[in-house]
Amino acid sequence: MSEVRLEGLTKSFGTTRVIPALDLTIPAGEFCVLVGPSGCGKSTLLRMIAGLEEPTSGRVLIGGRDATGAEPSQRGVAMVFQSYALYPHMTVRDNMEFGLEMAGVAKDQRRALVDAAARTLRLTDYLDRKPRALSGGQRQRVAIGRAIVRKPEVFLFDEPLSNLDAELRVEMRLELARLHRDLGATMIHVTHDQVEAMTLADRIVVMNGGRIEQVGTPAALYTDPDTVFVAGFLGAPKMNLLPVRVTGLVDGHASVDVPALGLTGLPVRLRHPMAPLPAEATLGFRAEAWAEAGDRPVSLRAEVVENMGATRYLYTAASRGAAVVAEVPRSREIRAGQDLLLHLLADQCYLFAAEGARL
């Protein structure tokens, strides 16, 4: 297992700069997830680490060695593709042996390695089948197996779960987590699904428009977001974001008026109490920031109630952009059209500037 370090990495396609200068260090053995919306550059970044794309400038270091410009097979990395990319005309065994054969590994040793990987991934019964005779989940495991046998220093996953159905996705998430625990290898996983990021990652790298918005553990990103983008991206349902007026500063907290909720003087803790405060800002709070008891009552009309089984969510409008979301306490009965009185917990609120930075 090895550390991956990216120094001053940029990528341009023609005249379009997709990734401006980017620095990132992924410690050895970490499960790092690159997450972000489509087009944010996460796949491009992964491919540059893999060696499938050449960076326009900057360096890629794998295990302390400069791998920039090296061929993918020389970097000690293995990649699992979104579409699995299995060789359709070869059996599962041949698929998994191919890389080893190219590396000059002897036949019986190849056999042994593949058998071992097949046992780990429960593929032993399928070794002689061709990919078209396998289900999606099985194919995915073959793709992972192909990566495992090469004993790489770094595993790269390019949205491997995107093509699976919901239930299979959960199963494969657990599989990947178990794999990481067993192998202890450095794993870099690209996804647009924030649930995957939250559940799998040791650390998450949130990307947007080619830039890194924030790097940190899932808990840190969830409870202490740097930008409104990170705050809105992680967590489901999406964080409530309301425009507010800042009326004052008291004891390290900003006093804000929230017109949409009819609240005034809500004290929101500031990360940088010394910095100048703008007059207008964005208030963020999650669906679980409401409580049955407190000192800031707000009457919420439930236009739509989403019953998730274990929890229920109340939406104050049918359109997501205009609605405020609240998690409904278990004890309360609620139906669409009813009003519910809940208290907003000020210490679970965040304040963001207009450009998105956390205040």
Add this chain to the structure above:
Amino acid sequence: MTRPRVWRWLLWAGLGVIGAMVALPFWFVLTGSIKAPQEIIARMPTVIPESFTTQHYQKLLAASDYAAYMANSLLVATASTILTLVLAVPAGYAFFRLRFRGRDGLYRVILLAYAFPSIVVLVPLFAMFAKVGLIDNRFALVLVNTAFALPFAIWMLRAFFAQIPPEIEEAARMDGGPPLTVLRRILLPLIAPGMGAVAVFAFVTSWTEYVFASVMILSDALRTVPVGFAGIIGQYQVDWGLLLAGATLAILPVVAIFAVIGKWFVAGLTEGAVK
């Protein structure tokens, strides 16, 4: 599927007409080649032969060097097919996957090769081959046939390479195979139908080529079937039995080959190429 009887009936009728149109002439040729001469020129042609004789074949093989013609054609067609594949596969790959200056323009120019009458090059080519001593040499035919088959071959193979998902090539890159090995073990098996289509196309156009074969080959021993057959027609103008026997023999090898890899040709054309 519920479909009105009328349409079903029309389908079978249409199929029958087209099938008959394509197949009937050959049926008459095949049966005619084994009919007694009187039956061939009888006023009412018979669909089911009423006689049987091998005299036409015997006469044909005795009176002419037909066996040699077949051997020559087989040699030239096979060589042309192999050469076409050897040249077109890398070219098809390069035109699709690799970027280089003038690629698209060059590709269009190659396709335009079909845009001029082949007669145009006949005379200059003859003069050129004469200078290098390639006249009366079957290799000259191989070169010509390959050149004529190449644009189609490159076009078709390019389309087939286009169908290979790029991730497969990337996976092969990650597996670290040298380019030739990747080509042989991964890419070629995946474009096999395309290669089959190209092979059939090259073989057929080579087997059926008449004009250049008649001009470039002078000695009878090296003649190919179309030219030899034309000569026989000239010689045995109204011996229909003999001519039908020759026609049958001329058709048999291509039909045999087609029976083996024909479906790849159809698959190649119908799956691969039309954009």
Add this chain to the structure above:
Amino acid sequence: MRQGTLGLFLIAPALALLAAVLAWPLLSAILMSFQDVRVVGSEGPFLGLSNYEKVLGDPAFWRAAKLSLVWVVANAVVQTALALAAALILNQRFRGAQIARTWIILSWIVPTVVVVMIWRWLFSTSGGVVNPALMGLGLTDRPVGFFATPWTAFATLVFINSWRWFPFITLMMLAGLTRIPADLIEAARVDGAGPWKRFTRITWPLMAPTMTVLLVIGTLLSFNVFDVIWLLTSGGPAGGTRTLPVLIYETAFRGYRISEAATIAVLATMLLMAFAVFATRKLALSGDER
């Protein structure tokens, strides 16, 4: 660029062959059209454009050009009709469809000499098959001379050439048809559209790009047809089937006027190239890119 040099290296052999066998002789022919070459292998004085003046002023050239045009159009019409019908039929599901699709191409894999001989025999006025059939069906009481007059010879040739080529076009049309998503047809059926409506409103419009490509390819192919015409009628009777390729051949090998033949060839090529370039530009043939 690594990619660039590898790319050129890979196409070099194919390009070399094409250049040697096609490009160079073509240029040579263009050169010859400016000279006065009579017999193969000889040189001739430089004449400038006088060959072109001569050819363009020769009514035989224009007659051949007109015949070529009619030939191309007639072939296109007949082949397209036959191919479309065949493709629509072969696109259906029925027992033996796979075999039918494989073997419909039978008439194309046969040498043209043989094709010519077969049809000369089938169409012959003494014996043969077509005439006895026509007479037997009562459609005519005397054998029809299919090659007797310029007009009938031309029509018969169009039929024979179409017979040979239409399966090839059929297969390519089949490719286009299979590309039409079955969902669209199903949706139309659910909407209540009958087979004819489904064809005119969905199939035909979606086939339009395919048909255009095939039309271009078909035109190029049929324009250049030489051996079928030559072997059957030698351009007759009375020059009624003397298309441009035939004229070129005759001028070169019967009239021993190589330069003049080259001139006609160059003019014919220019016509064809103009058509091809115009058509391919309209169609944007370079499809997939990476």
